[in-house]
Amino acid sequence: MAPLPVRRLPGIGPHSAAELARLGISTIGQLRTADRGLLSLSFGRRAPDLLRLAAGLDDRPVEPAHEAKSIGTETTFEEDVGDWAFLKGQLHDFAEELAGRLTASALRARSVTVKLRFADFRTLTRSQTVPGGVQQAADIAKAADRLLGRIERLDKVRLIGLQVAGLSDRPEPVQLSFDFVNQEREAEPRA
Numbered sequence: 001m002a003p004l005p006v007r008r009l010p011g012i013g014p015h016s017a018a019e020l021a022r023l024g025i026s027t028i029g030q031l032r033t034a035d036r037g038l039l040s041l042s043f044g045r046r047a048p049d050l051l052r053l054a055a056g057l058d059d060r061p062v063e064p065a066h067e068a069k070s071i072g073t074e075t076t077f078e079e080d081v082g083d084w085a086f087l088k089g090q091l092h093d094f095a096e097e098l099a100g101r102l103t104a105s106a107l108r109a110r111s112v113t114v115k116l117r118f119a120d121f122r123t124l125t126r127s128q129t130v131p132g133g134v135q136q137a138a139d140i141a142k143a144a145d146r147l148l149g150r151i152e153r154l155d156k157v158r159l160i161g162l163q164v165a166g167l168s169d170r171p172e173p174v175q176l177s178f179d180f181v182n183q184e185r186e187a188e189p190r191a
Contacts, residue, residue, distance in 0.1 A: 001056060002029030009053045011046075019043070028054050071101055072113070074161025080119045082156040084148070087116075091144040092137075094162035099137035102164065108133035110166030112143035116151060117159035126150050133168070140164060 001008075006028055007017050019042055025031050032054035039047035052058065073094050081087060091114065102109060112134065113127040126147040134140050144162055 001054075002027060002032065004028045006031050006054075009050075010058070011049070011053070016043075069167060070109075070163050070165035071098060071167070072115075072161055072163030073097055074115060074159060076117075076159045077157070080156035080158050081160075084153055087157060087160055088145060088148060090160050091148060091162055092141045094160075095141035095144055096137045098162060098164050099135060099140055102135045102167075105167075106169055107167045108135045108169075109140075109164030110168070111164065112140055112147065113163040113165065114144055114147040114151070115159070115161035115163065116157050118155040119158055120155065121158070122155075123159075124151055127165075129166075133166070134164065 005017075005026060006012050006020050007014075009028060009031075012020070020026070020031065023034070023038060023042060025034055031050060034051070034054075036047060036051065039050060043050060075090065098109075109130070110133050111127055111129045113125055115123065115125045117123045128143050128147055130139070130143055134143065140162070
């Protein structure tokens with residue numbers, strides 16, 4: 001963090017940054033080693049807080065600015081793998097993990113993506129939108145199997161990954177059908 005500008009620290013806006021610049025402090029590293037007395041003259045009770053932030057000490061809870069749009073998992077193998085049955089099994093394990101995370105968060109995913117990186121570092125991804133969305137491991141694994149089947153098996157694989165995206169806590173809308181003939185029969189009085 002030392003070479004970053006002081007403006008990158010929370011709570012240091014344009015006014016504070018200008019005051020620090022007046023003291024010859026423009027980077028986080030310079031703030032971290034600044035004279036405490038000098039900072040106290042300019043910033044009063046805020047000086048110790050500024051020094052803690054510059055040292056990377058902040059006990060406030062982290063609050064994400066936005067909800068996750070996708071979740072995924074991947075692994076890099078120690079040796080390149082050419083056994084596609086093994087790779088399929090790896091995707092099924094990933095599907096179990098992702099399904100657990102989706103269920104724990106009461107989410108569904110609209111798409112599934114398989115990622116492969118080959119020995120020559122060429123990376124391929126294949127994605128599929130799943131009508132109605134997925135949450136269960138079997139559904140995620142089924143989509144992953146279809147995607148893996150669409151990848152040409154030329155080289156050994158160095159990395160494999162699985163991702164689900166389009167996360168939502170609402171059920172997918174269902175298209176209703178209009179069966180007027182049966183509705184009319186149901187509406188007719190029975191004799």
